[in-house]
Amino acid sequence: DAGITQSPRHKVTETGTPVTLRCHQTENHRYMYWYRQDPGHGLRLIHYSYGVKDTDKGEVSDGYSVSRSKTEDFLLTLESATSSQTSVYFCAISDDQGAQEGETQYFGPGTRLLVL
Amino acid sequence: GEDVEQSLFLSVREGDSSVINCTYTDSSSTYLYWYKQEPGAGLQLLTYIFSNMDMKQDQRLTVLLNKKDKHLSLRIADTQTGDSAIYFCADTGGGNKLTFGTGTQLKVEL
Numbered sequence: 001d002a003g004i005t006q007s008p009r010h011k012v013t014e015t016g017t018p019v020t021l022r023c024h025q026t027e028n029h030r031y032m033y034w035y036r037q038d039p040g041h042g043l044r045l046i047h048y049s050y051g052v053k054d055t056d057k058g059e060v061s062d063g064y065s066v067s068r069s070k071t072e073d074f075l076l077t078l079e080s081a082t083s084s085q086t087s088v089y090f091c092a093i094s095d096d097q098g099a100q101e102g103e104t105q106y107f108g109p110g111t112r113l114l115v116l
Numbered sequence: 117g118e119d120v121e122q123s124l125f126l127s128v129r130e131g132d133s134s135v136i137n138c139t140y141t142d143s144s145s146t147y148l149y150w151y152k153q154e155p156g157a158g159l160q161l162l163t164y165i166f167s168n169m170d171m172k173q174d175q176r177l178t179v180l181l182n183k184k185d186k187h188l189s190l191r192i193a194d195t196q197t198g199d200s201a202i203y204f205c206a207d208t209g210g211g212n213k214l215t216f217g218t219g220t221q222l223k224v225e226l
Binding site: 035040041043045092104105109110 | 120157161164214218
């Protein structure tokens with residue numbers, strides 16, 4: 001596996017509380033992504049980052065914010081968790097590797113979040 | 117927006133070939149990918165194909181791309197029980213962003 005870790009791996013929280021998930025990489029890759037995985041939807045992009053302090057919204061960004069103060073860390077915050085945010089969250093990384101590799105993304109192990 | 121579709125389930129017998137299909141809508145896709153997800157794990161890159169190729173073979177895996185019909189397939193030869201997983205196709209229609217299909221759950225029966 002590429003050097004990607006996610007913490008925590010499992011979390012149970014209550015509606016209305018803030019939650020922060022962390023993604024850490026040791027590959028020095030430029031791009032980092034947060035996805036959520038839900039049955040029947042595959043993976044959907046929440047936010048992504050193309051460098052330190054450079055982030056942009058994905059397909060399902062409402063209710064989420066991100067921060068990237070260092071190359072190796074990308075934080076996802078649920079500002080006020082709702083039951084609809086119960087999901088499995090994956091972090092991914094990629095780099096500019098040229099024509100042979102494309103924009104291949106490598107994934108972390110995931111965080112299972114349950115919002116009660 | 118970009119759409120990537122896959123059938124949800126496929127069941128095969130051990131030793132047979134599996135063919136997982138995917139259709140996509142973005143004709144500007146540069147690369148198309150196949151990822152494998154085992155239970156409780158993240159996504160593992162299986163293979164990818166550049167959009168100017170028709171076929172790519174990698175050991176038991178064969179990827180076919182029909183760009184005219186926007187159809188991608190993954191063939192797994194001599195399917196084993198360890199191949200049981202969810203398989204996702206994805207394309208790079210949005211630059212460094214991937215659009216994923218819903219995933220195909222492959223079940224390999226003895």
